[in-house]
Amino acid sequence: MTTFPIEKIRADFPILNEKIRNKPLIYLDNAATCQKPLVVIDSISNFYKHEYANVHRGVHTLSVKATDRYEGAREKLKTFINASSTKEIIFVKGTTEAINLVAQTFGKTNIKQGDEILITAMEHHSNIVPWQMLCKDTGAILKVAPINLQGELIFDEFEKLISDKTKLVSVVHMSNALGTINPVKKIIAAAKAKNIPVLLDGAQAIPHMSVDVQALDCDFYAFSGHKMYAPTGIGVLYGKQALLEAMPPYQGGGDMIRKVTFEETEYNALPYKFEAGTPSIADVVGLGTAIDYLTEIGMDNIANYEAELLDYATKKAKQIEGLRIIGEAKDKGAILSFVLDKVHPHDIGTMLDSLGIAIRAGHHCAMPVMDFFEVPATARASFAMYNTRQEIDVLMNGIEQLIEVFG
Amino acid sequence: MFDDLRDLYQEVIFDHNRNPRNFRVMEDADRQVEGFNPLCGDRLTLFLKMDGDQIVDASFQGSGCAISTASVSLMTEIVKGKTEEQAEALFKQFHEMTTGKEENIDLEAIGKLAVLAGVREYPARVKCATLAWHTLDAALKNEESSISTE
Incomplete structure (x- = not known):
């Protein structure tokens, strides 16, 4: 202390x-949202004062500067969660959008009628409702692993619910309502034994502990900036490159394309394929600063x-x-x-x-x-x-x- | 220690929270409506016994915060014997008192309900006080079997 x-x-x-x-x-x-250190507030303000322009667009100096700051933040996030490539860091609005992205792209491609998605009884609505929506669209079934009176996942019951029909396991890393930290390594090992991909909702875990996505071997990791001393409106979906490559785009628009004609469109490479439209550039810069701040404290x-x-x-x-x-x-x-x-x-x-x-x-x-x-x-x-x-x-x-x- | 809150938590409110009046299921109710505030989980069931357009008995069940419990407890007391029209007029007065302009409040009409006027200063708590009255409104209009504040 x-x-x-x-x-x-x-x-x-x-x-x-x-x-x-x-x-x-x-x-x-x-747990709802945390406050911001002055370095983060200043970095956003200074970015708007001195370096702001759109990213990935012009040849002019400011655009190049802004792009460097934006992509620099992606690099910091890669290191922070130990992803193997910046291609695996997708900027989204927050955890909720990250989970919806997976449901609407990975889900719609890989999950069919009668398939099962496995969650736990301690999930936040954002890790329940996107799957219910997917189930409604596809005829898939949402399975819920029970918890005990201490608020812990009953692991045996969880394991029993993994079946040949399970196409995705999506569980919270740390519960927002109970504080429970799930045994995610065991969960992932059990799912991997049957080749089932695992998404971790890391919204609460990320500001409180070090997260290494490669050591965890999770397939997706979703988190928000605003719970880790960064601005609102920005978050990250980490996904393993091979899975992301195989997924269709989430939204269509600028930046996510390589070539557009009225006949057809060729999509951009990762991570841009999932980042349609002008992103929340200054908030990404703020998130990068928050990562520096957290890293310094440890x-x-x-x-x-x-x-x-x-x-x-x-x-x-x-x-x-x-x-x-x-x-x-x-x-x-x-x-x-x-x-x-x-x-x-x-x-x-x-x-x-x-x-x-x-x-x-x-x-x-x-x-x-x-x-x-x-x-x-x-x-x-x-x-x-x-x-x-x-x-x-x-x-x-x-x-x-x-x-x-x-x- | 909680001096700042005296306007919100008056003694009458504590009293009704500890000992809610008309807190029972009414087996032979003519109207039964559930009120729900999804933001805080407050849930109440309001029962009315009618004689023509007159409320002859009112009771409730459910769980909620002190403000919402006191509000529904006071309401069941005050609406007994009132006609539908009189009860609706009270609802309007109550609504004005909790959310409207201060000069429009008719203190005489509002009577005992004035103890809940303090919620005006606490926007996050207004719905706790008005849930009971929205539920009554739905019961009188006989529209729905359940209502929600959201």
Whole structure:
């Protein structure tokens, strides 16, 4: 704990100086989206001030500069997740678009009537609905592997659901509602034994741990920039080159073509085949800066610091009478989802807000998870590397006080 | 500690949250409508017993936050004995009080419901208070068996 440069990191985030309802902001809604360091904010601003033009277009100097920055960010992402080529880094709006892209291209080409897609019971709606839409279009069947009361995948049941009809396994790396980190290596090994491709929804995992797509041997990895200290509106679909090559384009337009006549169109090479239209250039530049920032701090250092924060918060939460933690997986990221006996999550949210504390109250876009635990909603404190034990103390004290008020 | 919230969480609201009135299933209800707020998961079932166009009994079941529970509890108390027209007029007043212009609020007409006026300052909580009334509106219009705030 002492070696982690928490004060320096906090100073990098201007918003942490804000007052909310006259109290210092305690931002614990990082699983929804996290705050941005000044270097990221400045890099976007400076890019617009000094280097902005469209990419892959003109011969003029600015366009060349902008293209260098844009493709430079792709290079950084390749290194960050250890992809084997920049051709495997597709820029999209975010995790949701990445999953929809796979459903609409890989899915429509490879998944037919009676085939099965296997997910888990802890998925975010964005890893449920695109597959339901695909199933509706193709007549394929969505299979759901169950979880236990700790919020862990029941691996034996998952394994039993892998059949000759399974054409894709799509699972969350770290659950946004429960914090559970899935045994993705085991999941991938089980799927690979039957030659089934695996997509990992990495939206929550990517800001909290180091991810090596080659070591994992996953076929697709989807994540968003805005949950990893980068801007909104930008994310990445990683896909193995051979799979991406074989997939048809997602959207048609500029940049994704090599040659267009009214008779036919020849598509561009990877990764551009999947990047139709002018991309979110400045946000890609911002994402590149966020990668530099995270790399400098070190993902393993972040993971260790956040594990200590979660451990501290969990111990304190367990001392509060009438508080029930939802999601107690052995392998868990820095998310504390909970309910109180006598206070509804929405009231918890409003009460804590009056103390300057931002948490999420609701179903976290995971309604089936809420149904499983038989709660309408939960309150969720989700931590980032800029949070502190002192902030957790204020949170826990606030919870104790509001229980008294509602008592 | 929560002084800033006194306008929103008045004692009457805590009271109705702890001990909701008319919290029961009505076996012989003439109207039964489910109200649902998908954003927060609040869910309630409203039961009405009618005599012509008069509401002779109202009750509810369900789970929700303190604001929504207090709102539906207070509503079931206040609409008993009202005609459909009077109840609809109250709904309009309530809607005005929670979302409209302050000068348009008729405090006399709104009566006890005024304890919920505090939600005006909390846009994220307005739907908690109005869910009950939208459900009543659907029940009176006899349109649908379930309504959603979204």
